[in-house]
Amino acid sequence: MTPHDSLSLSGSLVEELFPFHCLISEQDNLIVSVGTALTPLLPQNYHCSRFDAVFRIVRPEIQALTAQTIKTHTRSCVIIEVVDTDIVLRGQFVIPAKGCLLFIGSILVQNAESLENIGINLHSFAPFDLTPDFLILRKFREIEHKDIKKRTSMLAELSKSRDELSEHAYTDELTKITNRRGFWNTGTKILNEHRSNKKSVLILALLDLDGFKAINDNHGHDAGDAILCAAAERIRDTVGDQGIAGRLGGDEFVLMLILEQQRDIKDHVERTLREINYPFQHRFQQFSIKASIGVTEIEPSDTLECAIHHADIAMYEGRKDTRGLITWYTAELAQRLEEKKQLLVRLKEAINHKVIEPHFQPIISFESFKLSSFEALARWNDPEIGIVRPDIFIALAEELGMLDQLDHLIMEKSLDQLACWHSEGKQYSLHINVSAASLKSALVDRVVKAISDRNIDASYLKLELTETTILENTDFTISVLDSLRDNGLTLTLDDFGTGYSSLTHIKDFPVSGLKIDRSFVADAHTNEKSKALLRSVATIAKYMDLHIIAEGIESQEQFDFLRDIGCHYGQGFFIGKPALANTCEQLFPEQQDAAA
Numbered sequence: 218m219t220p221h222d223s224l225s226l227s228g229s230l231v232e233e234l235f236p237f238h239c240l241i242s243e244q245d246n247l248i249v250s251v252g253t254a255l256t257p258l259l260p261q262n263y264h265c266s267r268f269d270a271v272f273r274i275v276r277p278e279i280q281a282l283t284a285q286t287i288k289t290h291t292r293s294c295v296i297i298e299v300v301d302t303d304i305v306l307r308g309q310f311v312i313p314a315k316g317c318l319l320f321i322g323s324i325l326v327q328n329a330e331s332l333e334n335i336g337i338n339l340h341s342f343a344p345f346d347l348t349p350d351f352l353i354l355r356k357f358r359e360i361e362h363k364d365i366k367k368r369t370s371m372l373a374e375l376s377k378s379r380d381e382l383s384e385h386a387y388t389d390e391l392t393k394i395t396n397r398r399g400f401w402n403t404g405t406k407i408l409n410e411h412r413s414n415k416k417s418v419l420i421l422a423l424l425d426l427d428g429f430k431a432i433n434d435n436h437g438h439d440a441g442d443a444i445l446c447a448a449a450e451r452i453r454d455t456v457g458d459q460g461i462a463g464r465l466g467g468d469e470f471v472l473m474l475i476l477e478q479q480r481d482i483k484d485h486v487e488r489t490l491r492e493i494n495y496p497f498q499h500r501f502q503q504f505s506i507k508a509s510i511g512v513t514e515i516e517p518s519d520t521l522e523c524a525i526h527h528a529d530i531a532m533y534e535g536r537k538d539t540r541g542l543i544t545w546y547t548a549e550l551a552q553r554l555e556e557k558k559q560l561l562v563r564l565k566e567a568i569n570h571k572v573i574e575p576h577f578q579p580i581i582s583f584e585s586f587k588l589s590s591f592e593a594l595a596r597w598n599d600p601e602i603g604i605v606r607p608d609i610f611i612a613l614a615e616e617l618g619m620l621d622q623l624d625h626l627i628m629e630k631s632l633d634q635l636a637c638w639h640s641e642g643k644q645y646s647l648h649i650n651v652s653a654a655s656l657k658s659a660l661v662d663r664v665v666k667a668i669s670d671r672n673i674d675a676s677y678l679k680l681e682l683t684e685t686t687i688l689e690n691t692d693f694t695i696s697v698l699d700s701l702r703d704n705g706l707t708l709t710l711d712d713f714g715t716g717y718s719s720l721t722h723i724k725d726f727p728v729s730g731l732k733i734d735r736s737f738v739a740d741a742h743t744n745e746k747s748k749a750l751l752r753s754v755a756t757i758a759k760y761m762d763l764h765i766i767a768e769g770i771e772s773q774e775q776f777d778f779l780r781d782i783g784c785h786y787g788q789g790f791f792i793g794k795p796a797l798a799n800t801c802e803q804l805f806p807e808q809q810d811a812a813a
């Protein structure tokens with residue numbers, strides 16, 4: 218019977234109980250078998266090796282590793298090393314049968330990592346292998362596990378509060394849809410994805426609720442908030458899972474839509490507008506709100522910032538004329554705006570450098586057919602852009618906030634010319650246009666100073682104001698106009714008939730004359746209704762002691778008709794076009810009559 222055989226009955230039990238065991242033949246010191254947990258840790262040729270070639274007993278120190286020397290240490294604790302490895306075993310030698318020695322032990326844990334490095338894990342240890350090191354390892358693992366649990370719960374808490382924070386940081390508090398920051402975040406991601414996916418179409422729309430301020434002002438912030446929330450919900454619903462909707466602030470919303478096809482864009486944006494334009498309900502009250510939408514298709518090269526800028530330009534452009542519309546950003550629109558930008562820069566320079574000049578259009582008396590006065594009309598001929606029409610640059614000057622400065626410039630220059638004419642003995646009068654921007658209390662002092670500086674009598678200066686101008690701030694306007702009149706200036710209501718309550722104005726404002734708009738004059742000789750209207754105006758003016766100037770006379774027929782109904786003065790291309798001071802009077806040599 219071999220030593221192994223002597224254990225054969227209990228071999229499987231030994232294996233199960235002691236996975237780190239080693240059975241040695243006492244006779245030749247050869248290894249008979251090793252436990253399954255230990256096998257992978259031994260040199261490959263261990264089976265034909267002597268015990269002392271594979272193991273080395275380090276405690277107690279036994280130099281000559283013979284069965285006899287080992288035997289003297291049976292039942293006491295020994296520590297053995299597996300040669301050429303880091304593995305150290307601790308255990309006991311027992312003599313299970315005659316002629317064989319059994320080492321039963323367990324691995325000595327130096328550190329958990331080194332164990333794991335050599336592929337041993339907790340499962341390698343039998344459940345009752347309660348060597349102290351194993352206990353320590355188990356404890357260590359328990360602690361580690363607890364720590365992981367602790368760390369996991371800490372992480373869970375952290376990520377929960379991070380989610381809450383980002384929810385807060387990226388959500389609009391009132392409407393609960395994405396806010397500006399959130400939109401920026403998600404929008405950038407969508408845009409980056411879109412760059413690599415050229416199949417879909419990406420559009421960005423800005424939406425502004427028209428007339429929202431009035432709801433806040435007239436119905437309170439509760440109503441305003443409720444409408445914002447309802448609008449946000451509608452916008453979010455129209456976007457659905459096809460993109461993102463956000464509130465940028467106030468009553469401004471933004472949408473980014475990923476659409477399959479180009480032709481879906483129009484439908485989708487129109488649907489959004491329809492949804493918003495549907496009346497809102499709050500506390501049994503209905504609110505009709507129109508939204509203006511600016512839309513741009515995002516090119517792969519566009520940044521989010523530039524897409525928002527494009528949509529903003531489109532929205533702003535759309536809102537200028539009519540509200541509640543969809544305006545598309547196009548290359549033409551961009552070009553038009555670029556040109557306008559340049560025009561604004563040039564105009565600012567032109568006004569500052571005083572290169573805008575007055576031209577003078579003659580006004581004649583119907584009674585004497587003689588030249589009575591001139592209307593000063595601003596003319597801008599830019600060396601780079603060329604001639605710019607007054608209606609264009611006057612609107613731009615207003616946008617620049619420089620219309621007041623422009624009026625002043627024309628007044629100064631044309632009064633210089635008037636002073637010059639007067640010095641030549643030509644006692645013309647001068648009509649000057651005054652815009653709403655100039656109608657401030659300072660206007661009175663400015664005009665009075667301008668005429669007294671040039672020794673011009675106030676009666677030679679006629680200020681033309683339109684109905685819309687005087688209607689802007691009625692009480693204040695009346696006080697300024699009264700003051701101008703008290704200083705001897707006369708006031709004429711320009712473009713008469715284009716406003717909607719003209720007759721009231723004649724009564725309430727200190728005007729001494731009316732200038733009938735050229736739209737009435739255009740068909741004065743052909744259209745019966747225009748004829749009737751002009752006759753009525755002439756009659757009213759006569760009874761109210763107002764003089765009438767008809768502007769825009771282009772033909773003899775118009776001229777004759779207007780003279781016949783009792784107009785006092787006439788102006789128009791038929792009489793003379795606006796021209797430079799040195800040419801405007803050439804058509805009327807020696808002709809001069811009482812001022813219009």
Ligand code: C2E
Pocket residue numbers: 578593594595606607608611623624627650651652681711712735768769770771788789790791795
């Ligand atoms: P407005 O004061 O009603 O000036 C008359 C406009 O009618 C002038 O246009 C004149 O050129 C034009 N006009 C005169 N006769 C005829 C005619 O027979 N046929 C046609 N088709 N047009 C005629 P313009 O010079 O283009 O000025 C347009 C408007 O710009 C002026 O209308 C006035 O409101 C404003 N404007 C011009 N210069 C100034 C200025 O220095 N200051 C201000 N505030 N407004 C100015």
Ligand code: MG
Pocket residue numbers: 592650681711
């Ligand atoms: Mg005028």
Ligand code: MG
Pocket residue numbers: 711712732734735768
């Ligand atoms: Mg006019």
